[in-house]
Amino acid sequence: MSTSVVRDASVLARRNLEHIRQIPEKLTNVTVQPLMFVLLFSYVFGGAIRVEGGTYKEFLLGGILIQTLAFAMMQPATSIATDLQEGVIDRFRSLPTRRSAYLLGHYFAEMIGSIVTIAILCGTGLLIGWRTSASILSVAQGILLLLVFATAMIWLGLWLGIFVRSPDAVMGIGFIIVFPATFVSNAFVPPSSMPGALQWFAAVNPVSVFISAVRELFGNPLTPVTKHVWPIDHPVPAAWIYSVALVVLGVVSAQRQYKHRTTE
Amino acid sequence: MYETLVRDTDQPVPQPPVGSGGVHVTGLGKRFGDLWALRNFSITVTPGTVLGLLGHNGAGKTTAIRILTTLSQPTEGRATVAGFDVVRDAATVRQHIGVASQQATVDGLMSARLNLQTIGRLYGMPRREARERGDALLEQLDLTSFADGLVRTYSGGMRRRLDLAASLMNRPAVLFLDEPTTGLDPLSRSSLWDMLRDLVSEGTTVILTTQYLEEADQLADDIVVLDHGETVAHGTPQDLKSRIGEQRLDVHISDITQLVAAQQTLLPYADSEPIIDEAECVITVPIKPGTRIVDVVRTLDDAGIDAIDVARREATLDDVFVALTHKTQTERPNNASPQEQS
Numbered sequence: 042m043s044t045s046v047v048r049d050a051s052v053l054a055r056r057n058l059e060h061i062r063q064i065p066e067k068l069t070n071v072t073v074q075p076l077m078f079v080l081l082f083s084y085v086f087g088g089a090i091r092v093e094g095g096t097y098k099e100f101l102l103g104g105i106l107i108q109t110l111a112f113a114m115m116q117p118a119t120s121i122a123t124d125l126q127e128g129v130i131d132r133f134r135s136l137p138t139r140r141s142a143y144l145l146g147h148y149f150a151e152m153i154g155s156i157v158t159i160a161i162l163c164g165t166g167l168l169i170g171w172r173t174s175a176s177i178l179s180v181a182q183g184i185l186l187l188l189v190f191a192t193a194m195i196w197l198g199l200w201l202g203i204f205v206r207s208p209d210a211v212m213g214i215g216f217i218i219v220f221p222a223t224f225v226s227n228a229f230v231p232p233s234s235m236p237g238a239l240q241w242f243a244a245v246n247p248v249s250v251f252i253s254a255v256r257e258l259f260g261n262p263l264t265p266v267t268k269h270v271w272p273i274d275h276p277v278p279a280a281w282i283y284s285v286a287l288v289v290l291g292v293v294s295a296q297r298q299y300k301h302r303t304t305e
Numbered sequence: 306m307y308e309t310l311v312r313d314t315d316q317p318v319p320q321p322p323v324g325s326g327g328v329h330v331t332g333l334g335k336r337f338g339d340l341w342a343l344r345n346f347s348i349t350v351t352p353g354t355v356l357g358l359l360g361h362n363g364a365g366k367t368t369a370i371r372i373l374t375t376l377s378q379p380t381e382g383r384a385t386v387a388g389f390d391v392v393r394d395a396a397t398v399r400q401h402i403g404v405a406s407q408q409a410t411v412d413g414l415m416s417a418r419l420n421l422q423t424i425g426r427l428y429g430m431p432r433r434e435a436r437e438r439g440d441a442l443l444e445q446l447d448l449t450s451f452a453d454g455l456v457r458t459y460s461g462g463m464r465r466r467l468d469l470a471a472s473l474m475n476r477p478a479v480l481f482l483d484e485p486t487t488g489l490d491p492l493s494r495s496s497l498w499d500m501l502r503d504l505v506s507e508g509t510t511v512i513l514t515t516q517y518l519e520e521a522d523q524l525a526d527d528i529v530v531l532d533h534g535e536t537v538a539h540g541t542p543q544d545l546k547s548r549i550g551e552q553r554l555d556v557h558i559s560d561i562t563q564l565v566a567a568q569q570t571l572l573p574y575a576d577s578e579p580i581i582d583e584a585e586c587v588i589t590v591p592i593k594p595g596t597r598i599v600d601v602v603r604t605l606d607d608a609g610i611d612a613i614d615v616a617r618r619e620a621t622l623d624d625v626f627v628a629l630t631h632k633t634q635t636e637r638p639n640n641a642s643p644q645e646q647s
Contacts (some may be wrong), residue, residue: 045429049426049427052426053423053427054426055423056412056419057422058593059414059415059419060414060415063415063455064414108327118360119334127408127410127413128406128408128409128410129410130410131376131404131408132404132406132410132411132424133427134375134376135374135375135376135399135402135404136399136424136427136428137396137397137400137427137428137429138427207428230325260416282397293570304377305371305377305378305380
């Protein structure tokens, strides 16, 4: 990656951040919304759900973190779909800027949003009683895993946005994918309470693996595993494999789709 | 008879030197599925001159611009802009061109100033230079008082001007303007024309597309008329007008049912086939040199045709356009206004 690509990407990222400065409401889905989820789940459902080996608040945080970062894929998808729908993309394409700089600019801007989200969620968690019993190294690995997961989600979001073409359609399709993927998992309740078929889905669902990995690295209580498959039994290595695979899939697909979309 | 206007494309045209502001196009074509949006398009644009691409919607103007600005790949043929191949050296071409496309391509959620700074930075300018260049252009285009306002609050004309400023950030050798004055009020239009004239006098090469014949007449040194992707005429505005006959007679009659009879009656005075405009009840006759109006009026009267008005005028580019393209498309371009010029 040449320095001029990174430089151009930073210039373009500043553009996205400027959009947020103009429409601060854009930030609600990475700030207020996850905060609301933490409070709602811990105080509304928290009392009814028993978690072995710890409190529900400790259990919840890993789930909320992964779910929020997964939902955050809609933001880059919407931004890029909007760009493509308006003429602004032609302007960037007629400049001596590399194709990759444009996508990388979106990634930089979204990554800042994801870091803010992680900070807000962990901060709120600490306030309401989430604690970690793991070593600093382990917690650091957990945060790094979250950042790599966020990277994968952003690039998959960019791919979705280029693929779907219209910002309105992004929301529809995004919800259809992300809602079941995050709810039929071990995010909010132990899967042992679900019907058999859903238990299987939750067990093989990569979202469960990511959540278990984060819980393990943060030293928070894990849900009992009812259906045994290798990834859910070994969440940390499996989550790393999934993350890297998803990053590669997202980056390659977004670039290819963008190239395809902008070649006439 | 108009085929003679098409310049012979087989003759080799000297290649402009590398880095010069010229444009050189040979046999350019673009196919979308079964449809050729542009075909056999060849042109040489001398540095510091203006080429006008004239045609209806769908004539191939925008396709030509998109290929020359590296946004679209040609199916056949080749083109150099400022001495660089638009396919092989696309990145270098982009450093030397400015593009203002039909759709305003500025970011509505940023201020005008930030839009220009972003573009300047993407041309590789240091922050300070990008800011100064942007501010200078805002001043030049009379946008300084709105410089910090969000672009989405701008009027269409202001957006157009900002778009032009954006395309001038890198001091381009070749400037492409796709229907630059569509949707502008007459005042903004003429001030944009003045600005373009200044740029050209400083050596910028301009390629513009337009549906306004008056615009091409005012600005272009050379005009290519496109129709359904084909070049139907090429020459200077004066060339085109003189080739199809200098003089026109507009005969306005009262009874629409007499249009065809009137057309037949006027044939002896016509250089080429008179054109009927049913909506206006007018027959436009390219008249032979030396025709006397009094003879025309007498002939019409003898034939029992009630002519409300008979007016002689100089041919306009509208007439060229109608003469060249009416075989394939009978309606006139909706934006053209021949009356303004007569």
